[in-house]
Amino acid sequence: MIELNSEQKMILETVRQIVKDKVRPRAAEIDERAEFPWDTVKIFAENGILAPLLPEKYGGIGTGYLTFSMILEEIAKACASSALILIAQADGFLPILYAGNDAQKDRYLPGLAGGKLAGFAATEPDAGSDILSMKSSAVRKGDFYILNGQKCFITNGSIADILTVYAFTDPEKGPTGISAFLVEKGFKGLCYGKDENKMGMRGSINSQLFFEDMEVPAENLIGREGKGIASMMPALDTSRLFSASQAVGLAQGAIDEAVSYAGERIQFGRAISHLQAIQFMIADMEAGTEAARLMAYRAAGYLDAKEWRPARKACAMAKFIASDNAMKVTTDAVQIMGGYGYMKDYPVERMMRDAKLIQIYTGTNQIMRLVTAREIFGNNR
Numbered sequence: 001m002i003e004l005n006s007e008q009k010m011i012l013e014t015v016r017q018i019v020k021d022k023v024r025p026r027a028a029e030i031d032e033r034a035e036f037p038w039d040t041v042k043i044f045a046e047n048g049i050l051a052p053l054l055p056e057k058y059g060g061i062g063t064g065y066l067t068f069s070m071i072l073e074e075i076a077k078a079c080a081s082s083a084l085i086l087i088a089q090a091d092g093f094l095p096i097l098y099a100g101n102d103a104q105k106d107r108y109l110p111g112l113a114g115g116k117l118a119g120f121a122a123t124e125p126d127a128g129s130d131i132l133s134m135k136s137s138a139v140r141k142g143d144f145y146i147l148n149g150q151k152c153f154i155t156n157g158s159i160a161d162i163l164t165v166y167a168f169t170d171p172e173k174g175p176t177g178i179s180a181f182l183v184e185k186g187f188k189g190l191c192y193g194k195d196e197n198k199m200g201m202r203g204s205i206n207s208q209l210f211f212e213d214m215e216v217p218a219e220n221l222i223g224r225e226g227k228g229i230a231s232m233m234p235a236l237d238t239s240r241l242f243s244a245s246q247a248v249g250l251a252q253g254a255i256d257e258a259v260s261y262a263g264e265r266i267q268f269g270r271a272i273s274h275l276q277a278i279q280f281m282i283a284d285m286e287a288g289t290e291a292a293r294l295m296a297y298r299a300a301g302y303l304d305a306k307e308w309r310p311a312r313k314a315c316a317m318a319k320f321i322a323s324d325n326a327m328k329v330t331t332d333a334v335q336i337m338g339g340y341g342y343m344k345d346y347p348v349e350r351m352m353r354d355a356k357l358i359q360i361y362t363g364t365n366q367i368m369r370l371v372t373a374r375e376i377f378g379n380n381r
């Protein structure tokens, strides 16, 4: 059993209330209009949950990873896009928290709890799973680095106030040639391409970014030159946990919808919940989601204990188990609800489209299996 303290209980109660009053009523609308919910950002900020992982001295509430996972789960039950706001925010600032210096933290972190947005920019058109094949480059010139290249699919890309951007400072060195930079909206040479039109998670923004001789002050290098991977890898590990928790919440939301519908839908003279075929599907959905939840909590436990080595495998496994489960559960929820499940009058078709993305981003589920296998076999392959 996981015992929550009174503070954790209070945070989660606040989140449940916000979800009920503000997030759930907006979920279908922001999906339909592909609209970024600025009103939800404001509500999260006002209630201290826009960046809850941030320590109090930077304006956050200093939650651990387990509490944050539970917050994501609660929000994703109603709206996975709204949970993604918190995930993109954390992905953007955690590299600064992990590897930035005090001046960078003091300057950039406090605004993020209050309403400013962050983003994490690594992926490029020709560098997705094979992130080391990125082409963006940064060359030091006096007090600046000059960045050239492009990024794609970046969550919050065109609306972020700050972005953690990865680029090669020495392409010859491979992984030890990548550096991380803090890029502000408005930096000269930061140009925006299109925002993507997506299948699901339509309440979030995903953008192309172009760096055209973009000038980044040298003091905005995060960590040391060539040490970008040192902030990228832990940020990817944590992001995989966050995706897992988002997937768990999404799956639970779909189960709740399907159970409620099955109890009310009458066919052949009684509720379809009496049919064993439906009961078995619901039982599988519930068991799969509970297993994924426990895996996510275990991964969060490793992170809270700062046990990074076991955390890497636990986060990767939680991510692929939870998102594969969410895909199956949401598809089955549509099936249980029959033709109505396929209609936009009910939320499960949106949940099914949203679930698909979680199998892809923060490393595809094929790559998650590779990470897991690497941790198992080490160099003994």
Ligand SMILES: Cc1cc2nc3c(=O)[nH]c(=O)nc-3n(C[C@H](O)[C@H](O)[C@H](O)COP(=O)(O)OP(=O)(O)OC[C@H]3O[C@@H](n4cnc5c(N)ncnc54)[C@H](O)[C@@H]3O)c2cc1C
Residues within 6 Å of the ligand: 119, 120, 121, 122, 123, 125, 127, 128, 129, 130, 152, 153, 154, 155, 156, 198, 201, 206, 357, 360, 361, 362, 363, 364, 365, 366, 367, 370
């Ligand atoms: C909506 C959305 C939001 C995103 N947000 C961000 C963001 O904020 N920041 C960011 O940096 N990136 C972001 N991404 C990028 C995301 O992380 C990548 O899309 C993902 O890592 C996969 O890369 P790819 O799309 O280039 O696919 P590819 O790498 O081209 O993969 C294509 C297929 O090949 C498989 N594959 C590739 N290599 C292997 C292998 N070695 N073994 C087995 N199978 C393999 C993959 O699993 C996949 O099925 C986002 C993507 C999307 C769609």
